[in-house]
Amino acid sequence: MNCIIAQSGGPTSVINASLSGAISAGIDFGFDRILLSLNGIEGILGGNFREVDKKKFKATKAKDRLMTRPSSILGSCRYKLADDLKDPSYEKIFNFLKSENISVFIYIGGNDSMDTVMKLNTYMEDNNIEGINIVGCPKTIDNDLNGMDHSPGFPSAAKYIGSTLRAIRADVDIYDLKSVTVVEIMGRHAGWLAASSLLANHKYPKELVNLVYVPEMDKSLDELMAEVKAKLDYENNLIIALAEGFRDRKGDLDKVTFSNAKDGFNHKVVSGVGQRLADYIRDRLGIKSRAVELSIIQRTSTNISLTDAKEAFSLGYRALKLGMDKTNLIPVLRRKNQDSYEVYYTEVKPSEIANKEMKIPKSWLKDYDTFSQKMISYALPLIKGEAEVHYEDGMPVFIELGEFIK
């Protein structure tokens, strides 16, 4: 009984916690060989994989150390499986899985990866392939995965963003002059990450983050500027959290800002909207205005939510356990109730996740106070606890793949 695990899509701070969970389940449930595909599905297509050395895994404490090793230790890919199931890549994948006697394949990834899980399961059904279960395990910092309370990886990104905005507030307040700081935060279609900046306001008598703009908002540039001006009446140093995918209603910022480059999944690559808004504000209001881009550190920070790391581990563990009996499923977590944070685990079909996006509810966006309250009460329980990163000589030390493979 062998299994193979792969990681795909953009990295998160806890995607290796899910890997740790899946490997741990593989050991607990007596799998003979636990294989790790390199660079997602590409490793399976190209026969590029490694095998877990169970003794080394234990000896190096890999189970725990993977919990705080940011980014995908197995590598990733942006490979999109052909829509046409007659494409030769499908046969290649299943030939590989059969040749290695794989009975469970776990794909840890976001909605594009769940599209892969869905297609592979459809192919198995169409071709009466049995004895192989293909199960997904969710992750994304964007928090846009459907069918679950929140996406693993999001809480740690939210914790980093909230904490960083608190520090940025300490920084911008030092000069006695009017200023605007636009903080550009990841999120192309969903504004969950930008909204996480609101965590900075929790329990502070003063607003640390003054305005948040997310793609879910329908707002003209004039309306935005009116809000900026109104806040500047009583706030010297304005902080605006801006999702990279925010666009004003008429697209005035858009026209001059967004690049036309597209990634492998035909997503538009956006960047620079923060700088453009900062320039626009400086130009219109004649005050100091600058942009700060949080950049890729949002997804690789070692400022990891212990809650997130534990949940990601559990989902990886459950994915492998699920794969022993069933296929075409994804374990997810949901909130039992809103008042006290308690989760339960269940599973959904990949078709409920693939190519869909969970957005911030419209009702949250009624006004800034509602948005702030809703977002803080939603996100605060998720960022609880600090996963302990191991330091040596003053530097964080991350586990390497070589430490626990044959």
Added chain:
Amino acid sequence: MNCIIAQSGGPTSVINASLSGAISAGIDFGFDRILLSLNGIEGILGGNFREVDKKKFKATKAKDRLMTRPSSILGSCRYKLADDLKDPSYEKIFNFLKSENISVFIYIGGNDSMDTVMKLNTYMEDNNIEGINIVGCPKTIDNDLNGMDHSPGFPSAAKYIGSTLRAIRADVDIYDLKSVTVVEIMGRHAGWLAASSLLANHKYPKELVNLVYVPEMDKSLDELMAEVKAKLDYENNLIIALAEGFRDRKGDLDKVTFSNAKDGFNHKVVSGVGQRLADYIRDRLGIKSRAVELSIIQRTSTNISLTDAKEAFSLGYRALKLGMDKTNLIPVLRRKNQDSYEVYYTEVKPSEIANKEMKIPKSWLKDYDTFSQKMISYALPLIKGEAEVHYEDGMPVFIELGEFIK
């Protein structure tokens, strides 16, 4: 016996540790009133100050909590005192100091602030003012202060930069394709911060940071590109650490990149060189190339070196103690020897620091290996230990000025 303390220049992660040291000395040595000027010398010019409540300072554990409160809690300014000592601002300052019976004034800041300390002392000499001692306390993330082993604030920035580069390496390695990531790091004239990225390579068998460019280098864009190409022969995902102030010999990058904006001290404001270099590499080599700007988080990170925090505290403490007997001095720390990190404290005249810049020695820049070895052995002892940040509800909590003033 009263004293006043002010902070100036750009913030650091431990500038409040120096404040904590100075206040603690003020309490230990029995000062009647310990005043805190807001926004540097501007607070003294405008009579805008607060008074430490010694009981509250103890009750709120402010001494310890200031150690991990990033950015200048007293605010800062970019006010440059006139060169002409007949300027009315001087009289205004001393009228204020006399009216509040100040016998010691501590100015925590960088080389521009030490220029202020120097001028005020010259004014006192010229005008036979006695009974007031004006002493500086050094800080800057840039590590360019003359006369000391390293500038307080630099170690924490270096720790953040080294750690972040290690995480960025984990991020860039996930895709199986050629790429270049240019990480733009603060430093206009001295490259210490960009060079700190080399800490990421410590004890790793593989280079995590492949190339570093600092303002101290004399290099043409062609030479730089030849180095990039040579590294790409054996490295898939190149990481280049680039000081914001790096300029190629002929200024080819400079012409299209640097803004002409100037700050209050007539320093040229530079930005965007990272993006420009990334664009240039993509254009010339036809590979994926992007820029990441570490931005202001370099100086406000809560990833604080315990060594730095303790040293900054000691310098603040010594500054106030020094001010009880002497004027026109700045406490500094120096390294006893290179092999084992041991420091001793001494003091220098502000004229040795003001308007001067300590740069990376030319001999370190002979080749990449030499640079790497020299920089790591210099910076590694400075980043030792992690100052513990207090978290509540998953968020870092910073002390507020209001908690320990009257």
